[in-house]
Amino acid sequence: MNRIDQEHERLLHSSSFGTAAGAYAEHRPDYAHAAVRWALEPAPGLRVLDLGAGTGKLTGTLLALGIDVVAVEPDAAMLAELRRELPSVRALSGSAESIPLPDGSVDAVVSGNAMHWFDMEAAGPEIARVLAPGGVLAGLWNVFDDGEEWVAGLARVTGSAAIGPRDVPASWRVGTAAMHLPESGADSPFDAARQAEFPHGQRRTADSLTATLATKAGVLVMPAAEREDLLARTRAYLAARPETAEGEFTLPMLTSVLRVLRRP
Structure with a gap:
């Protein structure tokens, strides 16, 4: 796939969520509090920007931890859902x-399950601009713990x-080690990245x-017949597994964090 096709696919997938904003708000998980604390640990203060905030899943976790947060989201439907769910938050x-936002106006920029949609060639300088010296840029992703056999089976089915x-987790570690962050060379405003999982x-x-x-974006952009077939296979698999066939269960996950510091 050439760069033009890749960019078209990125834009197609990233713009798909507004069609399911209500379902996204209802069904997507929040983020492990320990993961958010680790992400923000080196920040020089607690002025935090949730970038690509969606319906406010990470924003709500930040609020629960008593953090001063402003949310920025490009999709109008997702932004409307965030404002409805979290009316006290400044959402732009x-x-x-x-x-x-003005230059140097936040101590940390965080992004929940969204940083992979950024055009980092343009976003990197923008993020560096709004970050205070020594500030934090952190991406958080909720991933399925496929160390559990039934979760690995679900991944095969879907x-x-x-x-x-x-x-x-395994492919998240490899993929994010080299992607989704500004370059950290001598001329970069950012230091080298660290990863952690919670x-x-x-x-x-x-x-x-x-x-x-x-x-999920890949499902939202599917032709309707293919989407219904995938969801039917999912229902059949879950109905056949003892872990998931009856009532509520805990979906085992990790909140995985990629963190980089803005150089002073």
Whole structure:
């Protein structure tokens, strides 16, 4: 796939979430508090920007930890859902490539399951611009713990459209080690990145887990018939597994964090 096709696919997938903003807000998980604390540990203060905030899943976790947060989101439907869910939050229309904040106005920029959608060639300088010296840039991803056999089986059944390379720990570690952050060379405003993972989980039923997977970008952009076939296979698999067939269960997850510091 050439760069033009890759950019077209990135834009297609990243713009798909607004069509399912309500379902995203209902079914996507929050983030492990320990992961957020680690992400922000080196920050010189607690003025935090949630960039690509979506419906406010990470924003809500930051609020629960008593952190002063401003949210920026490009999709109008997702932003409206965030404002409805978290009316006390300052929530602005904007993108990683054009952040509507002054220079040096935040101590940390965080992004929940969104940094892979950024055009980092443009977003890197913008993020560096709004960050105070010594500030933190951190991406957080909730990934499925496929060390659990039934979760690994679910990934095989659904395929990469629903549980893709960033959605399981091993490939997340490899993929994010070299992607989604500004270059950290001598001329970069950013230092080298660090990774960490924190246990997390989400209470689900077979129906609500299927609904969660239906909010994944690869599923949202599928032709309707293919999407319904994938979701039907998912329901059948979950109905056949003793771990998931009856009532509520905990979906084992990790909140995985990629953290980089802005040089003073």
